[in-house]
């Protein structure tokens with residue numbers, strides 16, 4: 001576990017911390033004068049990578065002296081964008097119009113756009129032309145520079161755009177906020193090298209880079225000291241963790257090291273690519289007391305022919321064999337997946353293969369998407385793009401099949417006592433608490449709010465399909 005952070009990255013962190021401090025002095029002086037802190041609001045679109053990035057943005061802004069607000073009518077509004085499907089982009093444009101109106105009535109309001117969509121030249125061009133009121137644009141590779149970009153904007157009063165095509169930098173030791181006191185997301189790697197033919201992520205998140213194991217372990221030890229009991233390890237393909245480190249190490253080995261950290265009770269991770277899920281990892285899952293009994297294993301399609309066109313590098317058969325191995329090693333494991341319907345050239349036969357896998361695996365839950373053409377990806381120029389009505393009709397059939405499959409597996413644990421991490425007061429009924437089982441199912445039960453953030457045993461009295469109603473055992 002060597003590979004210490006390179007000096008360049010440490011120097012960059014020191015430079016950014018200095019700018020944060022310079023800004024803080026000005027912000028504190030203003031606070032003394034006005035008695036009011038400047039406010040910020042972040043709107044996060046997309047996946048858990050973006051949520052984690054937003055925590056880093058929050059950390060920097062709080063350190064400067066900003067205060068977070070729920071309202072979009074804030075002094076600094078940031079949209080952390082996603083571009084994985086067309087509708088993700090449309091949502092951003094839709095809300096930007098509204099933000100422009102707010103800004104007209106809010107003197108000094110700053111607006112920043114960042115995240116995956118900003119890594120696309122066409123999106124940035126559109127914003128430069130049609131949304132002139134945006135103040136700062138940055139991307140996925142240079143979040144750590146936020147304070148510097150803000151300083152430039154405050155000094156120059158013009159639109160500041162800083163976009164990097166790619167990076168090999170991983171800047172550690174900058175401030176970061178955490179939304180939850182007992183659960184935390186931890187990046188273990190950035191970027192993706194898989195180039196699935198439909199997917200924009202490798203183009204907007206850059207090449208795969210793993211963090212040094214020691215940096216990850218140190219972060220988790222600190223989290224544990226702060227009271228965190230569950231970590232979610234984040235990466236586009238966690239199973240290939242460590243391959244590009246100076247001293248390569250495997251994801252399975254990293255998990256073994258994390259398991260040793262006192263105070264951490266639960267370990268989750270996502271996303272697992274089926275092609276890289278090793279026997280070593282299955283052994284670690286089998287023997288672990290802390291790794292949750294849930295695996296998100298995106299299949300995308302059940303057709304071997306389409307999987308090849310998607311560049312997924314596994315077949316229907318090898319995926320099903322992998323599932324069998326996992327179930328044999330960890331019989332109570334809950335499996336979930338992602339499926340794309342209407343990939344170019346998808347025939348009825350291809351689609352029936354997907355339905356067949358859903359039947360055979362028995363997923364507890366599946367996220368289904370209609371294929372969305374992403375300019376710049378190989379699939380965008382493939383022939384035989386599927387007509388929308390055909391895709392929609394298949395999508396409906398798939399949803400029904402998934403419903404049947406999850407209904408079958410639901411309720412397996414009814415009338416047992418299970419360990420539950422209590423997460424919050426139930427959003428519908430404030431007399432109940434809501435917690436999560438190791439297999440990711442939710443449980444609602446009456447209990448004292450003091451239990452939030454702890455793991456308790458709950459009797460799963462009644463299955464309601466996607467969740468349980470329970471009670472504390474007498």
Ligand code: SAH
Nearest residue numbers: 198199236271298338339340369370371372
């Ligand atoms: N790295 C993860 C996925 C990240 S994107 C993995 O490999 O599993 C999350 C999901 O979005 C993907 O699993 C895929 O199902 C879906 N997706 C990605 N690109 C898409 C596209 N162009 N159209 C529709 N769905 C897409």
Ligand code: SF4
Nearest residue numbers: 192194195196199201
């Ligand atoms: Fe996209 Fe494939 Fe990488 Fe996942 S593994 S982010 S689907 S290219």
Ligand code: F3S
Nearest residue numbers: 046047082083084116
């Ligand atoms: Fe979207 Fe970027 Fe995540 S494109 S899904 S926010 S990696």
